[in-house]
Amino acid sequence: MTSLQSRHIDNVYSITTGAALADPAASLVHKSWARCVRDHGLDPSRPSPARILPAQEVRAHQQQLEHFLRAARSGMEDIYRRVADLGYMVLLTDAEGITVDYIGNPAWDDQLRKAGLYLGADWNEAHAGTCGVGTCLIERQPMTCHQTEHFDATHIALTCTTAPLFDHSGKLTAILDVSALRSPEARESQHLVRHLVAIYARMIEDADFLRSFRGHWILRLGSAFGLVDVAGEVMLAFDEGGTVVGANGGARQAFAGRALGGAISEWLHMPMDAIWRIGNGGASAMPFAHTVLLPGGGEYHASLLAPRVRRPSVATPAAPAARPNDRLPPLERIAGDDPQMQKLLAQARRLVDRGIHVLVEGETGSGKEVLARALHGASGRAAMPFVAVNCAAIPDSLIESELFGYTPGSFTGGRAKGMKGLIAQADRGTLFLDEIGDMPMALQTRLLRVLSEGEVLPLGAESPQRVDIAVVAATHRHLPGLVASGRFREDLYYRLCGAVLKLPPLRERGDMRYLIEGMFNEEAAAMSSPVRLSEEAMQKLLAHDWPGNLRELRNVLRLALALCSDGRVGVEDIQLQLPARSGHVTPANVARVAASSADDPDGIAATELVELLRRHRWHVARAADELGLSRATVYRHMKRHGIAPPRSRPLADD
Numbered sequence: 107m108t109s110l111q112s113r114h115i116d117n118v119y120s121i122t123t124g125a126a127l128a129d130p131a132a133s134l135v136h137k138s139w140a141r142c143v144r145d146h147g148l149d150p151s152r153p154s155p156a157r158i159l160p161a162q163e164v165r166a167h168q169q170q171l172e173h174f175l176r177a178a179r180s181g182m183e184d185i186y187r188r189v190a191d192l193g194y195m196v197l198l199t200d201a202e203g204i205t206v207d208y209i210g211n212p213a214w215d216d217q218l219r220k221a222g223l224y225l226g227a228d229w230n231e232a233h234a235g236t237c238g239v240g241t242c243l244i245e246r247q248p249m250t251c252h253q254t255e256h257f258d259a260t261h262i263a264l265t266c267t268t269a270p271l272f273d274h275s276g277k278l279t280a281i282l283d284v285s286a287l288r289s290p291e292a293r294e295s296q297h298l299v300r301h302l303v304a305i306y307a308r309m310i311e312d313a314d315f316l317r318s319f320r321g322h323w324i325l326r327l328g329s330a331f332g333l334v335d336v337a338g339e340v341m342l343a344f345d346e347g348g349t350v351v352g353a354n355g356g357a358r359q360a361f362a363g364r365a366l367g368g369a370i371s372e373w374l375h376m377p378m379d380a381i382w383r384i385g386n387g388g389a390s391a392m393p394f395a396h397t398v399l400l401p402g403g404g405e406y407h408a409s410l411l412a413p414r415v416r417r418p419s420v421a422t423p424a425a426p427a428a429r430p431n432d433r434l435p436p437l438e439r440i441a442g443d444d445p446q447m448q449k450l451l452a453q454a455r456r457l458v459d460r461g462i463h464v465l466v467e468g469e470t471g472s473g474k475e476v477l478a479r480a481l482h483g484a485s486g487r488a489a490m491p492f493v494a495v496n497c498a499a500i501p502d503s504l505i506e507s508e509l510f511g512y513t514p515g516s517f518t519g520g521r522a523k524g525m526k527g528l529i530a531q532a533d534r535g536t537l538f539l540d541e542i543g544d545m546p547m548a549l550q551t552r553l554l555r556v557l558s559e560g561e562v563l564p565l566g567a568e569s570p571q572r573v574d575i576a577v578v579a580a581t582h583r584h585l586p587g588l589v590a591s592g593r594f595r596e597d598l599y600y601r602l603c604g605a606v607l608k609l610p611p612l613r614e615r616g617d618m619r620y621l622i623e624g625m626f627n628e629e630a631a632a633m634s635s636p637v638r639l640s641e642e643a644m645q646k647l648l649a650h651d652w653p654g655n656l657r658e659l660r661n662v663l664r665l666a667l668a669l670c671s672d673g674r675v676g677v678e679d680i681q682l683q684l685p686a687r688s689g690h691v692t693p694a695n696v697a698r699v700a701a702s703s704a705d706d707p708d709g710i711a712a713t714e715l716v717e718l719l720r721r722h723r724w725h726v727a728r729a730a731d732e733l734g735l736s737r738a739t740v741y742r743h744m745k746r747h748g749i750a751p752p753r754s755r756p757l758a759d760d
């Protein structure tokens with residue numbers, strides 16, 4: 107034993123037997139010395155060597171922390187790179203004080219092992235006495251145990267700086283330790299290491315938090331604007347319904363005493379709509395746009411991280427963009443803070459994945475298909491097909507084969523190989539039956555069978571095929587009226603309307619600014635033009651007395667983008683009162699039709715319509731968009747003129 111060690115033992119004796127320990131203001135170290143003698147029965151005169159667990163036991167401890175270890179390892183490697191040259195090594199223990207990972211200079215392996223700065227070393231205070239790890243486990247705060255602050259004389263050459271690591275539920279999970287075999291005598295020499303350890307401890311916790319909630323939305327709040335995306339100190343994870351499911355250490359501190367589970371809007375005293383808007387570009391994209399005041403005081407910059415576990419993309423082609431912000435969840439993105447829409451969306455969220463068929467009602471162009479796609483996108487079926495069928499579109503003679511498909515040779519004029527019907531194509535996904543009121547009676551009976559039995563029988567087939575579909579039907583007609591007049595089967599009506607979602611017309615919506623901003627951004631992005639909508643133009647759009655149709659709004663914005671110059675849409679570019687449509691539309695004459703709300707098919711000649719449809723490769727919705735008409739109107743017009751697509755190019759409804 108060295109003379110230094112003997113002096114240390116005397117000192118520990120004098121402190122642990124003296125009155126100093128009764129002092130409530132005794133230092134962490136002296137309190138720990140007292141625990142070592144009183145509670146752990148350790149004797150300072152009998153130093154005990156480092157205890158290293160056998161590999162098998164270490165493995166068992168590591169397994170308990172498997173996911174956490176991965177995040178911690180990156181942090182440990184990074185911190186080691188910074189301190190290795192100064193003679194430090196890095197160690198991680200679990201909540202029992204067992205070393206489950208370590209990085210040190212291999213050249214000092216023997217010495218490190220002897221000192222216990224090694225994999226498997228037990229640093230619990232009950233065994234090792236006062237030390238960085240063991241005492242930190244009890245005190246649950248960052249600390250340095252420098253040289254003779256250690257209880258056991260074996261360790262008095264070491265300096266150990268530690269910080270506790272808590273998992274996302276606030277449970278103490280591990281201790282991060284940066285230690286050195288030798289160091290300057292002055293305790294202040296560890297000041298910088300202490301800062302580093304605290305910073306890395308937080309980074310590891312945050313990495314674990316982000317990993318644990320990678321399937322959720324995460325709101326990050328930070329005091330440093332510009333760093334909030336990467337280093338926001340307060341993080342709240344929440345689900346698509348806005349319920350808080352996780353809070354990191356910073357958030358647990360900022361919202362002390364608040365239990366998980368409430369609505370994030372209540373946590374922040376902010377409407378949900380405003381929280382979703384934070385996703386609209388993040389703090390770095392919108393300087394000073396998003397600041398949040400926390401209940402306990404303090405103004406924070408905010409950014410919103412979208413879930414990183416993404417579902418595979420939908421198998422069908424995307425709808426004409428209808429997403430004000432594609433970082434938002436599918437249902438949230440379709441409306442701003444309009445009370446009617448928020449109520450509808452709350453209802454819609456409850457319907458998702460419940461096996462309930464949904465009927466969407468709403469005027470032409472009120473966004474029925476957009477809502478149907480959002481229901482699909484928010485569901486567990488999102489990775490499977492969304493098949494849209496416009497029942498008014500398909501000639502009566504074709505609708506049966508289109509919907510149910512047919513076997514080879516069963517259908518005169520059919521394809522030699524037969525055809526998979528649209529219902530079968532929607533298997534495991536969503537079938538959107540638009541204009542359901544126009545479905546012929548005979549087919550209503552067959553559809554009813556599909557819905558009640560979950561089977562589809564293609565034309566000419568002998569045995570039915572099982573299908574698992576969610577059905578969203580839509581209509582702008584009054585179905586109960588059709589039922590009353592005998593034109594729609596009552597049983598099918600009840601089967602389809604497991605729930606009814608009624609979309610308000612545009613004129614009743616209170617979230618016009620949100621819709622305009624969203625649509626404008628989509629249209630500008632589609633033109634790849636970095637154009638800005640001036641506030642005067644916005645005011646003109648807001649003041650306009652819109653009828654029921656979102657399609658008209660889109661056309662006005664599209665026209666404004668075509669007309670504007672200097673990267674700015676001004677008030678003069680907003681053309682609201684325009685002559686009635688005639689003929690097809692080109693960018694040059696789009697003004698003539700942009701704001702037409704007269705869904706009157708009589709103005710289009712058959713040849714013009716065919717030309718327009720060809721130009722759009724038989725995408726009826728796109729042709730309808732260009733004309734500023736509803737798809738139903740275009741379909742009816744096609745029917746009236748007997749226009750059908752070439753067989754090689756089936757009708758596309760999106």
Ligand SMILES: Nc1ncnc2c1ncn2[C@@H]1O[C@H](COP(=O)(O)OP(=O)(O)OP(=O)(O)O)[C@@H](O)[C@H]1O
Nearest residue numbers: 427428440470471472473474475476656657736737
């Ligand atoms: N929430 C929304 N945000 C942005 N654009 C929207 C929204 N809802 C609808 N739109 C746009 O409005 C237009 C009409 O939408 P959609 O086709 O869903 O309406 P619809 O009610 O199904 O129409 P129709 O009655 O003609 O079948 C489309 O251009 C769509 O992109």
